[in-house]
Amino acid sequence: MVQKIAIIGGGIVGSTAAYYLSQGEYANFEVSMFDEGIGQATKAAAGIISPWLSKRRNKKWFRLASDGAELVAKIAQETKMNDDAYANNGTIITRKNKESLDELYKIALEREKNNPQMGSVQYISKDEIKNLIPIIKNSPYDGLFVPGGSRIDGNLYCQHLLNIAMKRNLSIYKGKVKLINDNQILYKGKIFTFDKIILATGAWSKEILANLKINLNLRPQKGQLIELRIANNEFINKMPVMMPESEYDFIPVGREKLIIGATHDNDQGFDLKHEKSVDIALVKTANNLINNVKANDIILSKVGTRAYTDDFSPFLGMIPGHPSLFIGTGLGSSGLTTGPIVSKLIVDLIKNKKIDLNQYQKPISTYIN
Numbered sequence: 186m187v188q189k190i191a192i193i194g195g196g197i198v199g200s201t202a203a204y205y206l207s208q209g210e211y212a213n214f215e216v217s218m219f220d221e222g223i224g225q226a227t228k229a230a231a232g233i234i235s236p237w238l239s240k241r242r243n244k245k246w247f248r249l250a251s252d253g254a255e256l257v258a259k260i261a262q263e264t265k266m267n268d269d270a271y272a273n274n275g276t277i278i279t280r281k282n283k284e285s286l287d288e289l290y291k292i293a294l295e296r297e298k299n300n301p302q303m304g305s306v307q308y309i310s311k312d313e314i315k316n317l318i319p320i321i322k323n324s325p326y327d328g329l330f331v332p333g334g335s336r337i338d339g340n341l342y343c344q345h346l347l348n349i350a351m352k353r354n355l356s357i358y359k360g361k362v363k364l365i366n367d368n369q370i371l372y373k374g375k376i377f378t379f380d381k382i383i384l385a386t387g388a389w390s391k392e393i394l395a396n397l398k399i400n401l402n403l404r405p406q407k408g409q410l411i412e413l414r415i416a417n418n419e420f421i422n423k424m425p426v427m428m429p430e431s432e433y434d435f436i437p438v439g440r441e442k443l444i445i446g447a448t449h450d451n452d453q454g455f456d457l458k459h460e461k462s463v464d465i466a467l468v469k470t471a472n473n474l475i476n477n478v479k480a481n482d483i484i485l486s487k488v489g490t491r492a493y494t495d496d497f498s499p500f501l502g503m504i505p506g507h508p509s510l511f512i513g514t515g516l517g518s519s520g521l522t523t524g525p526i527v528s529k530l531i532v533d534l535i536k537n538k539k540i541d542l543n544q545y546q547k548p549i550s551t552y553i554n
């Protein structure tokens with residue numbers, strides 16, 4: 186029998202879930218996606234996929250993020266994504282002093298063993314950094330080059346996957362929905378019934394579940410970044426991402442675009458206002474590495490809302506006591522990296538595949554009451 190599935194939310198979690206539901210025996214599923222899109226983190230994100238040298242001690246998160254980074258690359262390859270949506274150009278991480286760079290290199294050597302996607306990490310000198318990213322005047326510090334690092338454009342990535350799914354079993358509806366009960370949602374004044382509902386509602390997951398008296402341990406965090414136009418350079422699409430210590434990240438994209446960001450504001454709730462002062466601070470950072478960047482060079486200033494749990498870990502699965510409700514949220518600042526695997530695991534659960542969620546997260550009840 187065909188199962189009717191609703192996906193609420195069209196960010197990276199919702200879009201990747203739609204993609205996986207359109208693969209394999211897709212005729213078993215009739216999928217409807219509802220997405221409001223305002224404040225969506227995926228569209229606002231910087232796009233860095235490079236979790237391997239994170240100093241976070243949370244092993245379950247690391248497993249999720251490193252398997253996630255591998256999956257992002259696999260999806261890009263199997264769906265023939267173009268390099269505007271996904272590019273594996275490596276990441277450069279610089280450190281002010283040699284000791285902390287050596288310490289990071291030690292971590293890299295240890296992690297390389299079990300994470301082939303990361304590639305073989307190498308020391309990289311200031312001059313070599315300048316060769317790889319000619320748009321910068323000079324790197325003030327040496328760094329490490331992580332060959333597996335990549336960048337994605339969240340919006341293009343999702344659109345690409347949705348286009349594939351729409352050719353098979355997906356319909357998309359724009360606008361906000363309310364959850365009425367475990368199987369019904371309210372959309373534009375009408376009630377729709379589904380066998381299963383996937384909540385891919387990011388930072389708004391707490392709000393949508395409040396109607397069912399389900400409380401999530403989840404809070405919003407505002408993030409802002411800028412896109413700068415820089416002098417046309419035909420190689421910019423091939424440049425690695427640069428993550429300088431205690432500065433904002435540099436993400437070269439497309440033919441003449443450079444993303445600088447992003448901020449992390451914990452006390453502004455769901456506010457989506459563009460802060461001029463933030464734009465100015467980001468331009469100032471850009472000037473540390475590139476000559477003569479001006480506020481006029483800003484093409485776009487983006488704001489989005491991330492979702493955080495108290496222990497900064499994403500969580501996913503069936504909501505206990507609600508067998509038709511599935512959720513994946515709390516992805517924080519690395520959700521482009523973990524989002525695709527979160528969705529794949531949710532779809533595996535819906536397809537009754539055996540999976541071990543323990544390796545990736547604490548029991549889901551930790552985040553729900």
Ligand SMILES: Cc1cc2nc3c(=O)[nH]c(=O)nc-3n(C[C@H](O)[C@H](O)[C@H](O)COP(=O)(O)OP(=O)(O)OC[C@H]3O[C@@H](n4cnc5c(N)ncnc54)[C@H](O)[C@@H]3O)c2cc1C
Pocket residue numbers: 193194195196197198199219220221222223224225226227228229230231232233234339360361362363385386387388389390393407408409410446447448487488489490491492513514515516517518519520521522523524
């Ligand atoms: C500025 C910024 C920079 C970032 N940079 C990076 C990065 O470099 N690398 C990285 O890995 N991660 C990054 N992230 C984090 C990443 O973007 C997020 O963790 C991830 O995109 C979250 O995806 P999601 O699908 O869970 O939520 P979202 O992308 O926020 O999508 C949720 C969607 O659900 C919709 N929705 C919610 N409620 C309803 C409802 N009731 N009805 C209909 N629709 C609804 C929303 O409108 C939204 O479109 C960044 C985030 C920000 C904000």
